[in-house]
Amino acid sequence: MSFAPSDQAGDLRRLVEAQRREVRQNGGAGPRTVAVLSGKGGVGKSNLALALSCALADQGKRVVLLDADLGMANIDILCGISARFNLSHVVDGSRRLDDVLVPLEERLDILPGGAGLKEMADLDDAELAGVIDALGLLEDRADIVVLDTGAGIHKGVLAFALAADTTVLVTTPEPTSVRDAYGVIKSIGGVAEERELLLVVNMAASEREAREVADRIVMAAKQFLGRAPVYLGCVLRDETVGRAVRLRRSFYRLFPAAPAGACVRRLVDGLLGLWGGHREPSFAPKGFKAFFLRLSRAFFMEK
Numbered sequence: 001m002s003f004a005p006s007d008q009a010g011d012l013r014r015l016v017e018a019q020r021r022e023v024r025q026n027g028g029a030g031p032r033t034v035a036v037l038s039g040k041g042g043v044g045k046s047n048l049a050l051a052l053s054c055a056l057a058d059q060g061k062r063v064v065l066l067d068a069d070l071g072m073a074n075i076d077i078l079c080g081i082s083a084r085f086n087l088s089h090v091v092d093g094s095r096r097l098d099d100v101l102v103p104l105e106e107r108l109d110i111l112p113g114g115a116g117l118k119e120m121a122d123l124d125d126a127e128l129a130g131v132i133d134a135l136g137l138l139e140d141r142a143d144i145v146v147l148d149t150g151a152g153i154h155k156g157v158l159a160f161a162l163a164a165d166t167t168v169l170v171t172t173p174e175p176t177s178v179r180d181a182y183g184v185i186k187s188i189g190g191v192a193e194e195r196e197l198l199l200v201v202n203m204a205a206s207e208r209e210a211r212e213v214a215d216r217i218v219m220a221a222k223q224f225l226g227r228a229p230v231y232l233g234c235v236l237r238d239e240t241v242g243r244a245v246r247l248r249r250s251f252y253r254l255f256p257a258a259p260a261g262a263c264v265r266r267l268v269d270g271l272l273g274l275w276g277g278h279r280e281p282s283f284a285p286k287g288f289k290a291f292f293l294r295l296s297r298a299f300f301m302e303k
């Protein structure tokens with residue numbers, strides 16, 4: 001996979017090596033990074049990322065939800081906050097990460113990405129090192145960083161899957177969405193083998209329909225790609241999701257007992273079960289700095 005002009009790649013390789021040494025020395029402590037992504041747009045990623053963040057916070061986890069949709073960031077709208085600053089202000093040095101984080105609940109902060117993630121591509125190595133240091137504040141502050149990403153099978157989105165500890169791939173039962181989910185697995189499968197790849201079927205009419213969709217994807221991926229996601233579960237189609245969007249609150253907070261809310265609780269039980277409560281991911285180094293190092297590598301460097 002080719003991501004960058006080679007002169008930049010040399011600088012970054014050295015930077016990445018230096019920071020990786022530091023991350024190793026620190027034992028790779030820090031939050032687990034979980035990227036929510038999809039091939040097709042409008043499948044419910046942002047609503048799911050917010051709901052999962054709330055549900056993880058309910059389980060005692062300290063969560064930061066990073067709005068990493070490089071095109072159309074909208075987590076602020078979904079949870080009724082107005083963010084004055086975003087990650088680009090950290091990148092240009094005008095704000096500290098603390099000024100940019102918006103507290104939503106006791107254990108949940110929102111981190112608006114804005115153009116900041118894209119701008120990281122234009123930084124020289126010293127500037128990038130500075131930004132990664134600034135982001136290091138999250139190492140102690142969060143147990144889990146959930147990333148809401150944009151849709152699509154292009155490097156701006158796939159980089160998140162390459163960098164995050166866990167990728168939650170979202171599809172609906174519609175054939176177009178299923179085909180694009182398969183496309184994502186095809187694109188990231190070979191290069192991110194050690195990463196956890198999970199599948200969620202959203203807007204399913206029934207658990208049975210969701211299971212059938214998941215089985216089809218998993219079987220096709222096993223047969224033709226040699227790498228398949230693990231089916232985490234589904235979220236049923238539920239009109240409380242749209243109602244909550246209009247009220248600018250998470251459906252999980254407003255209608256926790258509705259079918260979609262119950263599904264999200266099951267997904268979080270599944271996630272915490274997979275992670276064994278507090279067990280570290282086997283593919284250390286983890287943590288937010290380590291995540292950003294991988295992200296910058298995936299954005300700019302040849303794999």
Ligand SMILES: Nc1ncnc2c1ncn2[C@@H]1O[C@H](COP(=O)(O)OP(=O)(O)OP(=O)(O)O)[C@@H](O)[C@H]1O
Binds near residue numbers: 045203236
């Ligand atoms: N389980 C569900 N049941 C019913 N409607 C849903 C469900 N999940 C999401 N929706 C609806 O789908 C629409 C798109 O949701 P959302 O914005 O979360 O998708 P997205 O994947 O983040 O979109 P984009 O690709 O544009 O970022 C919203 O209007 C939401 O109300």
Ligand SMILES: [Mg+2]
Binds near residue numbers: 045046047074148149
């Ligand atoms: Mg979205």
